[in-house]
Amino acid sequence: MKKLSDKNSEKLQQRVLKNAIRVLGNQSSLIDFSSNDYLGFAKSETIFHRIHQFLIDNNIKQNGATGSRLISGNHILYSKVEGFLSNFHESESATIFNSGYDANIGFFSSVPQRGDVILYDEFIHASIRDGIQLSNAKSFKFSHNDLENLEERILHFINNENSDIYVVTESVFSMDGDSPDLVKASEICKKHNAFLIIDEAHAIGVFGKNGCGLIQQLNIQNQVFARIITFGKALGCHGAAILGSQDLQNYLINFARSFIYTTxxxxxxxATIQMTYNEMINESSSFDQNHILNSNIDYFLKEIKRLNLNFIASHSTIHCCVISGNKKVKLIAEKIQKNGFGVKAILSPTVPENKERLRFCLHSYNSKQEISEVLELLSNFVK
Ligand SMILES: Cc1ncc(COP(=O)(O)O)c(C=O)c1O
Known part of the structure; x- marks a missing residue:
């Protein structure tokens, strides 16, 4: 087989030297403090059986979509699930994409036009960055969660009449777990007539009534131009949707290449997306899972205070303890893993150098005892 080019080999070697080489592992049997399966839906046998039953009851015996949604792939469940999503999330339209990555690429590569300006939080997710890279618009970052800096940037670019301004941030940041002041962000965008886009990947299922997300919890859904919701996190399955106006849906169907040119x-x-939503909005079970998840988040916060541990401030499912240096953070992660806990080190270049961290994801199925034990281990290893 032909070998990698020298340039590619050199890049891999650099990763090894920087202690940043990525390798695929098997799904571990360690106590889960790293997956995005916040409510335990990904492994729910009840949901698994309901999906099967739903397909049987609706006489759906088709394995694949058979093509792009614009050619032959737009089977009946698409309009049902999109109708449900727009209703539940109080939006004019919901447009399903194959993943959150595809949704962000599709949106940012097609909606902002040449001459427009995209202002993005410096810690924005890679999928948004990649979408922005594909856009003809100019892009500039603002400091993380710093809305004064955002407004200064808007004021700097606002003079050009032909230029629309797009602002993008996350309601829960994937690598920090924190949130911007979304009400203030929406007011600033309204004041300056900017288009606000919020990625809600890590807020769905965690915040808001029946897990509807932070934007609806704050009742600002009508101030936001587009929301990106994903189903691979708390919903425990796969796919994503862009919520927005009917015009936005018409536009995406016509111009978002990651929507058009894919099966x-x-x-x-x-069916899986629908069944996981049904579970989430089922008053008794969603209350249970969501309630336990939120009490675990509260407990985790109390424990880090008790142990005097230094974490990035967060009220979400994601909590990070910064331990500078790939080598050091990897070593501590390995020690914790040896004790049976699946905690992951997040290395540079995924996060900036010196901001390497241990990232704890909390779930409804973590026990209080597990939380105390893993934090006590961390406390022993960092002190
Ligand atoms: C904030 C954010 N947006 C988008 C995505 C991409 O979503 P998906 O996993 O569905 O491609 C992720 C996943 O890592 C994410 O954390």
């Missing part, structure tokens, strides 16, 4: 999701995937 649609299978009926099974759509």
């Amino acid at each position: 649609g999701l299978s009926p099974h995937s759509l």
Whole structure:
């Protein structure tokens, strides 16, 4: 087989030298403090059986979508699930993409136009960055969660009449777990007529009534131009949707290349999205899972205070303890893993150098005892 080019080999070697080489591992049997399966839906047998039953009851015996949604792949479940999502999330339209990555690439590569300006939080997710890279618009970052800096940037670019301004941030940051002041962000955007886009990947299922997300919890859904919601986190399955106006949906269907030039999701995937939502909005079970999840978040916060541990401030499922240096953070992660806890080190270049961290994801199925034990281990290893 032909070998990698010298340039590619050199890049891999650099990763090794920087202690940043990525390798695939098997799914571990360690106590889960790293997955995005916040409510335990990904492994729910009840949901698994309901999906099967739903497909049987609706006489859907088709394995694949058969093509792009614009050619042959737009099977009946798409309109049902999109109708449900727009209703539940109080939006004019919901447009399903194959993943959150595809949704962000599709949106940012197609909506902002040449001459427009995209202002993005410096810690924005890679999928948004990649979408911005594909856009003809100019882009500039603002300091993390710093809305004064955002407004200064808007004022700097606002003079040009032909230039629309797009502002993008996350309601829960994937690598920090923190949130911007979203009400203030929406007021600033309204005041300056900027288009606000919020990625809600890590807020769905965690915040808001029945897990509807932080934007609806704050009742600012009508101030936001577009929301990106994803189903691979708390919903425990796969896919994503862009919520916005009917015009936005028409636009995306016509111009978002990651929507157009790809095979649609299978009926099974759509049924899975619907069944996981049904579980989330089922008053008794969603109350249980969401309630336990939130009490675990409170407990985790109390424990880090008790142990005097230094974490990035967060009220979400994601909590990070910064331990500078890939080598050091990897070593501590390995020690904790040896004690049975699946905690992951997040290395540079995924996060900036010196901001390497141990990232704890909390779930409804973590026990209080597990939380105390893993934090006590961390406390022993960092002191
Ligand atoms: C904030 C954010 N947006 C988008 C994505 C991409 O979503 P998906 O995993 O569905 O491609 C992720 C996942 O890592 C994320 O954390």
